[in-house]
Amino acid sequence: MTSKNFVLFDVDGTLMDAVENQRRVWHAWAARHGLEGDEVYAVALRTRPVETFAAVAPGAAPEECLALLHALEDEDVRTGSYGAFDGAAALLRALPADRWALVTSNYEHRVRGRFERTGLPLPGLIIDAASVAEGKPSPVPYLTAAEKLGADPADCLVVEDAPSGVRSGLDAGMTVWTVNTPAPHPDAHRHFPSLAEAAPHILALVGRP
Incomplete structure (x- = not known):
């Protein structure tokens, strides 16, 4: 070669x-929207965030969904293992x-x-x-x-x-x-x-x- x-x-x-960190972030995001964490995370593993939002929370504003996700990710960087x-x-x-x-x-x-x-x-x-x-x-x-x-x-x-x-x-x-x-x-x-x-x-x- x-x-x-x-x-x-x-x-x-x-x-x-960072698998467990991503799981925790998505579970926290799901909880804020009254959704089941494992179901949301399963979708998030296969799609980009905007596509995940559309699939699991079609009535929510994508910009607000993304802002919350980013805030949770930033918090995880500061406090996660x-x-x-x-x-x-x-x-x-x-x-x-x-x-x-x-x-x-x-x-x-x-x-x-x-x-x-x-x-x-x-x-x-x-x-x-x-x-x-x-x-x-x-x-x-x-x-x-x-x-x-x-x-x-x-x-x-x-x-x-x-x-x-x-x-x-x-x-x-x-x-x-x-x-x-x-x-x-x-x-x-x-x-x-x-x-x-x-x-x-x-x-x-x-x-x-």
Whole structure:
């Protein structure tokens, strides 16, 4: 395989375990609307927030629904418990500072808050939901990251856990590896059951022992 010089990481589910946090946020949101938490969360796992609101609370104003969700997410960043996946901190510290970035569907201030809480090092570049007009599975987020890093998409390795992120990276013309899922995505170039297992291979691609 041709050596890849840049690494672009998804955040939630890839570097950090935030499943329980997302569940708590959606349960709190559902309670404010008199809805059953598990039912709302099941929909939220499959759809974007605006689509979730339309499905579970069609009579509510989408702007108010989103404002409440954002407030709950911000509160969770301040008070919730987060855990980085094994090997994440050592991997990020070992990468050249100008050769990796975060590409997330979340917002930068939340990512920074979570990283500070878990002690993960931050890169110089974070492409978040406010950075692009189209989110994953569009290739725009990963292409934007490559452009800002001055990288050819063909020289970028994407590390993901979610199908939408895999599609985003593939359509951007990048190599995509998946981690932290029991089964590989059928279109990903390579799969590792955990980030820790992927770490030495990621470092090898950027020329680090």
